[in-house]
Amino acid sequence: MKTINEDFTCIECWKEIKKAEKTCRNHCPFCFTSMHVDWDIPWDRSTQCHWKMYPTAYEMKNWDYRILFTCTKCWKTHRNKRATDDEITNLPSLIEKYRIHFN
Ligand SMILES: [Zn+2]
Numbered sequence: 001m002k003t004i005n006e007d008f009t010c011i012e013c014w015k016e017i018k019k020a021e022k023t024c025r026n027h028c029p030f031c032f033t034s035m036h037v038d039w040d041i042p043w044d045r046s047t048q049c050h051w052k053m054y055p056t057a058y059e060m061k062n063w064d065y066r067i068l069f070t071c072t073k074c075w076k077t078h079r080n081k082r083a084t085d086d087e088i089t090n091l092p093s094l095i096e097k098y099r100i101h102f103n
């Protein structure tokens, strides 16, 4: 499985994001925005999307947060574990803020 784990600039808040230590980071630890790319299937047709995905829900599973992301263009969803340095306390209000994109 090909994974991409490198520094990147957030497409939403433009902060410089350092790559995560142990996990493959695919969302911004500050605003939780990610880009719609299927990392594990590089030539999947959905990699053409490259649109913003925002967090739309979260749940606790095995004492850890699992965040549901929804693409603002094609409405595809995927779940991801939080990274250890995510600003998790900001998540509920960010989900409220991004809700406007899905009306
Ligand atoms: Zn961000």
Ligand SMILES: [Zn+2]
Residues within 6 Å of the ligand: 036, 049, 050, 051, 071, 072, 073, 074, 075, 076
């Ligand atoms: Zn998409």
